[in-house]
Amino acid sequence: MVSQPYDDGVAVDPAGAPPVVRSRNFWQDVARRLSRDPVTLVCLTILVLILVIALLAPFIAPADPFKTSMVNRLKPPGTPGYLLGTDELGRDLLSRLIYGGRLSLFMGFTPVLVATLIGGGLGILAGFAGGWVNTAIMRTMDVFYAFPSVLLAVAISGALGGGVFNGLLSLTLVFIPSIARVSESVTIQVRTQDFVEAARATGAYPYQILVSHVLKNVTGPIFVYASSLISVSIVIASGLSFLGLGVSPPQAEWGLMLSNLRQSVYVAPINSILPGVMIFVTSLCFNLTSDGFRSAMNVKG
Amino acid sequence: MLGVMPQAREEALRQKPADVGGPRQPMLIVDDLVKHFKLTGGAPGNRPVVRAVDGVSFVVQKGETLGIVGESGCGKSTTARLLMQLVKPDAGVIVLDGEAVDAPHGITIRQLQRAVQMVFQDSYASLNPRMTLEDTIIFGPRAAGKPRVEARNAAHSALRMVGLAPELFARRYPHELSGGQRQRVNIARALAMSPRVLILDEAVSALDKSVEAQVLNLLQDLKESLELTYVFISHDLNVVRYISDRVMVMYLGKVVEVGPVASIYESARHPYTQALLSSRPSMDPKQRRTELPLSGDPPSPISPPSGCRFRTRCALAEAVCAEREPPLADFESGHMAACHAVIPGSGHSLAAKPS
Numbered sequence: 001m002v003s004q005p006y007d008d009g010v011a012v013d014p015a016g017a018p019p020v021v022r023s024r025n026f027w028q029d030v031a032r033r034l035s036r037d038p039v040t041l042v043c044l045t046i047l048v049l050i051l052v053i054a055l056l057a058p059f060i061a062p063a064d065p066f067k068t069s070m071v072n073r074l075k076p077p078g079t080p081g082y083l084l085g086t087d088e089l090g091r092d093l094l095s096r097l098i099y100g101g102r103l104s105l106f107m108g109f110t111p112v113l114v115a116t117l118i119g120g121g122l123g124i125l126a127g128f129a130g131g132w133v134n135t136a137i138m139r140t141m142d143v144f145y146a147f148p149s150v151l152l153a154v155a156i157s158g159a160l161g162g163g164v165f166n167g168l169l170s171l172t173l174v175f176i177p178s179i180a181r182v183s184e185s186v187t188i189q190v191r192t193q194d195f196v197e198a199a200r201a202t203g204a205y206p207y208q209i210l211v212s213h214v215l216k217n218v219t220g221p222i223f224v225y226a227s228s229l230i231s232v233s234i235v236i237a238s239g240l241s242f243l244g245l246g247v248s249p250p251q252a253e254w255g256l257m258l259s260n261l262r263q264s265v266y267v268a269p270i271n272s273i274l275p276g277v278m279i280f281v282t283s284l285c286f287n288l289t290s291d292g293f294r295s296a297m298n299v300k301g
Numbered sequence: 302m303l304g305v306m307p308q309a310r311e312e313a314l315r316q317k318p319a320d321v322g323g324p325r326q327p328m329l330i331v332d333d334l335v336k337h338f339k340l341t342g343g344a345p346g347n348r349p350v351v352r353a354v355d356g357v358s359f360v361v362q363k364g365e366t367l368g369i370v371g372e373s374g375c376g377k378s379t380t381a382r383l384l385m386q387l388v389k390p391d392a393g394v395i396v397l398d399g400e401a402v403d404a405p406h407g408i409t410i411r412q413l414q415r416a417v418q419m420v421f422q423d424s425y426a427s428l429n430p431r432m433t434l435e436d437t438i439i440f441g442p443r444a445a446g447k448p449r450v451e452a453r454n455a456a457h458s459a460l461r462m463v464g465l466a467p468e469l470f471a472r473r474y475p476h477e478l479s480g481g482q483r484q485r486v487n488i489a490r491a492l493a494m495s496p497r498v499l500i501l502d503e504a505v506s507a508l509d510k511s512v513e514a515q516v517l518n519l520l521q522d523l524k525e526s527l528e529l530t531y532v533f534i535s536h537d538l539n540v541v542r543y544i545s546d547r548v549m550v551m552y553l554g555k556v557v558e559v560g561p562v563a564s565i566y567e568s569a570r571h572p573y574t575q576a577l578l579s580s581r582p583s584m585d586p587k588q589r590r591t592e593l594p595l596s597g598d599p600p601s602p603i604s605p606p607s608g609c610r611f612r613t614r615c616a617l618a619e620a621v622c623a624e625r626e627p628p629l630a631d632f633e634s635g636h637m638a639a640c641h642a643v644i645p646g647s648g649h650s651l652a653a654k655p656s
Contacts, residue, residue, distance in 0.1 A: 026431055026474075193426050193427075194421045194423050194426040194427035195426065195427050195428055195429045195437075197387060197421070197427070198419070198421060198427050198487070198490065199440060199441075199444075200387055200414075201385050201387060201414055201418060201419050202414060202415070202418075202440065202441035202444055202445065202494055203410070203411040203412075203413075203414035203415050203441075203444065203445065204440070204441070204444035204445075205444070208440075208444050212432075212436075212440055213429055213432075213440075216429070216431040216432070217429070217430070217431055
């Protein structure tokens with residue numbers, strides 16, 4: 001049996017079989033810390049609710065979101081049959097908000113997801129390879145980074161023309177440089193740590209070090225940063241629709257709805273504000289949730 | 302107090318690579334190792350260079366411990382990284398057991414890295430925070446192409462060798478361990494590669510004194526039972542005296558003195574070594590020092606002084622010290638020093654006249 005020669009080891013019971021100690025891993029730790037953070041939990045719940053409602057729109061929406069009614073234009077919230085009132089063409093506002101969530105969330109998620117895959121990949125590659133690879137990738141990113149994100153999105157969408165696909169494309173291009181930059185700096189931080197040096201000292205190949213040592217330590221921070229971009233993406237997507245560059249009528253999308261209803265802001269102020277409230281609540285929840293994850297995962301910066 | 306379990310030891314010895322060159326062949330021969338780091342800034346082609354390691358040569362015999370001492374920035378750690386080929390040397394030859402590294406007919410850098418392993422100073426930073434200890438230790442053998450089961454066994458026996466029960470520790474994460482335990486895991490990680498040489502770069506410097514003593518004893522045990530060769534880098538002169546067979550003193554990227562531990566500590570010849578040794582605090586209040594043995598910082602390694610690099614802080618400096626660089630001259634029984642004041646016929650007023 002093992003004699004414990006050093007006093008800071010845990011004593012092993014010499015008679016019985018030693019207990020197998022299995023520690024909480026990183027994600028279990030994160031979950032435990034999140035469970036003690038009410039703000040993040042509330043925001044996360046609201047987000048899940050919005051997501052579920054949007055996904056189940058056909059089953060939940062009380063009316064057809066496209067059915068116009070010239071008689072019932074701009075009815076205030078609480079009108080019988082129209083829980084949240086109607087818009088400038090007499091369409092049920094609640095149903096349009098529920099359907100609009102689908103497109104708005106889609107426009108929020110997709111560009112960030114695609115940009116994280118592309119930008120994250122480029123950034124990790126640049127940070128890990130260093131040298132001229134880094135210079136080539138990061139200086140190209142800097143060119144895009146030089147433009148303000150909204151301006152760049154408007155410029156690309158304007159050049160390509162309106163439509164959902166072009167909107168997604170322009171948003172993706174806008175997010176790639178910033179995600180690449182964050183990924184690069186996180187990767188460089190990890191790459192210069194002693195444990196990577198120790199892994200190199202075993203004669204391991206770079207891809208083995210990248211997969212087992214670097215990726216594990218960079219995905220968390222990149223994920224947190226990307227999740228904070230979703231709210232930006234929703235807002236910019238709404239902005240594009242507002243300018244007539246993203247989604248085109250009669251489709252329901254929060255930004256477009258806000259744009260159309262703004263002419264009625266003096267006639268029916270509450271109706272006009274509702275799509276804006278949805279954008280605000282959703283992006284706020286995304287921001288607070290990603291902040292909660294950031295602190296639960298102990299990401300610095 | 303035996304820290305190594307018999308089975309674990311047998312297993313480790315079985316996996317030990319064959320002694321290629323025989324017992325008389327030195328384990329490591331390092332000849333004229335040079336590393337100059339280019340600084341950014343300045344005109345291209347004329348960038349200033351930091352002469353971190355500037356022509357270092359030494360030999361490590363099989364089964365011995367070579368201690369390397371010197372002030373911060375003298376090139377100790379760079380020498381260690383050059384030995385491991387973590388940093389590519391600008392010039393110089395490394396010979397491992399009779400076979401030149403990265404040379405025609407020699408061994409590859411990967412083969413060197415499997416035979417020579419390193420333990421770093423910062424026990425926390427040198428363990429991946431997202432990996433269990435087992436996964437961290439397994440990584441090396443797996444990368445070397447060992448099957449998973451075999452690598453796991455190697456990891457567990459390495460943990461046992463450093464006195465950590467795998468049943469208790471294999472699945473833990475670094476943050477759950479004390480500093481001493483973490484440093485033992487780092488040693489286990491190195492041992493799992495079945496190395497022949499262990500480079501310990503300030504491996505015990507960050508530990509508190511009682512844990513440091515435990516880890517030092519563990520290292521002594523492991524060295525005997527696994528027939529290892531150590532290169533022990535430290536700025537702690539007492540620790541180096543305790544663990545080393547021979548000691549090498551570095552100053553500004555050069556070797557100033559090297560020799561058997563007793564001979565260095567009792568009759569140091571180089572004024573720098575003498576100053577280093579007398580800077581140790583004394584336990585005897587009557588021996589209290591009133592003036593500093595060495596003052597100021599070492600000169601910049603970007604533009605080192607001409608001739609002898611120590612002359613700007615040396616009490617014995619004369620004109621000859623600025624003119625010529627003193628060679629590393631052999632005195633008795635492998636004790637070598639690079640100082641004009643002790644080299645006969647150097648032209649220094651204190652040196653013996655040539656007969």
